[in-house]
Amino acid sequence: MRIPAVTGVYVGIGEGDQSDEVAKITDFVIRKWDRFDAVLVPGNPRFTPALKAAIAELQSIYKAQGKLTEQHIPGVVNLATKYAMGYLSREVILPLYFSVEGHMSDMNFGPMAYVGDVLRAEGRALHFPTWYVNNTIPFKTTTGVVELARRVGQTVQDNGVKFPPGTPWAMGGFSEGAIVTSRFYREYLMPEKPLNWRLKDLKGALAAGNAYREKGVCAEWIPDPPGPDRQGLSDVRLVNTPWWWKEIARRGDLYTDNESTGDRALYKTMCYKIIAEGSFSGGSAGFLARVIDLLQPTDDLIPVALAIFDGMRFLTNMGPHGVYNMDPAVQFMRERLAA
Numbered sequence: 001m002r003i004p005a006v007t008g009v010y011v012g013i014g015e016g017d018q019s020d021e022v023a024k025i026t027d028f029v030i031r032k033w034d035r036f037d038a039v040l041v042p043g044n045p046r047f048t049p050a051l052k053a054a055i056a057e058l059q060s061i062y063k064a065q066g067k068l069t070e071q072h073i074p075g076v077v078n079l080a081t082k083y084a085m086g087y088l089s090r091e092v093i094l095p096l097y098f099s100v101e102g103h104m105s106d107m108n109f110g111p112m113a114y115v116g117d118v119l120r121a122e123g124r125a126l127h128f129p130t131w132y133v134n135n136t137i138p139f140k141t142t143t144g145v146v147e148l149a150r151r152v153g154q155t156v157q158d159n160g161v162k163f164p165p166g167t168p169w170a171m172g173g174f175s176e177g178a179i180v181t182s183r184f185y186r187e188y189l190m191p192e193k194p195l196n197w198r199l200k201d202l203k204g205a206l207a208a209g210n211a212y213r214e215k216g217v218c219a220e221w222i223p224d225p226p227g228p229d230r231q232g233l234s235d236v237r238l239v240n241t242p243w244w245w246k247e248i249a250r251r252g253d254l255y256t257d258n259e260s261t262g263d264r265a266l267y268k269t270m271c272y273k274i275i276a277e278g279s280f281s282g283g284s285a286g287f288l289a290r291v292i293d294l295l296q297p298t299d300d301l302i303p304v305a306l307a308i309f310d311g312m313r314f315l316t317n318m319g320p321h322g323v324y325n326m327d328p329a330v331q332f333m334r335e336r337l338a339a
Contacts, residue, residue, distance in 0.1 A: 012078030095168035102175030112172035138278030144180035178210035204336035208248035221328035226257040
């Protein structure tokens with residue numbers, strides 16, 4: 001969650017949040033402290049005012065006892081609070097974090113590699129930059145999807161690191177790499193897909209500059225998010241994005257900030273399909289459909305001109321695409337990998 005007093009910072013789980021993690025915390029508090037039985041509902045996935053009051057009371061007690069010395073916000077469950085309550089053990093368990101960077105990138109450098117490097121330096125996770133063919137137009141994201149599937153599907157990594165079922169893990173993708181992770185999620189982790197058995201241990205995912213961004217979905221710490229009616233540039237997008245999947249998207253980023261209706265949106269998606277996928281057909285955003293539409297004498301050509309301009313910008317000036325403050329994303333991953 002993010003609160004106004006600390007805008008731009010992920011602070012933990014708090015009032016109004018809703019997830020399976022909240023339900024687990026609620027059940028833990030009820031089991032350990034009988035006095036909260038009357039005010040908390042077992043299995044409730046919503047972080048209620050009653051839970052906030054209970055957490056604040058416990059934080060005060062543990063602070064007085066010297067068990068909670070790290071920074072925290074009263075009533076908000078962060079990593080330090082989980083340790084103080086005994087909800088988590090301080091035993092170091094090293095999950096795996098897979099990063100996939102963008103077009104023409106060195107996989108060791110970029111926003112998602114930065115997250116992995118911090119987690120590795122802090123002893124919170126092992127970082128596995130994931131390579132693919134990322135220097136071509138059209139994109140060859142399938143090479144990344146296959147490589148990520150190979151790695152996540154292994155119970156022992158190429159360097160000998162054990163990755164048995166039940167091991168916590170996470171992933172992050174930037175730009176073309178976010179297309180890779182989004183496709184991997186859709187094609188390998190969803191129910192009835194080949195690696196669905198890994199999904200229950202996937203603690204969190206970060207996607208920055210993601211053309212597959214679902215309409216209106218954006219990480220809560222972004223200071224300049226796209227409008228709620230905006231979506232990714234692709235005509236294929238995530239659906240029902242999980243709460244633990246954080247879309248890092250800024251206003252004006254052509255990859256993530258496309259209109260959800262209108263001809264201009266379709267023409268920009270057409271440009272994307274040609275440049276990124278080499279696709280000239282398929283759906284209302286396909287090249288052939290757009291050309292046929294152009295033949296109608298009543299069409300307004302202004303959206304076409306605007307889309308061509310945006311398409312040129314796609315190849316030259318990426319603007320806010322790739323410029324992010326990743327520290328809130330790092331903190332989010334710290335919290336999730338310790339959950």
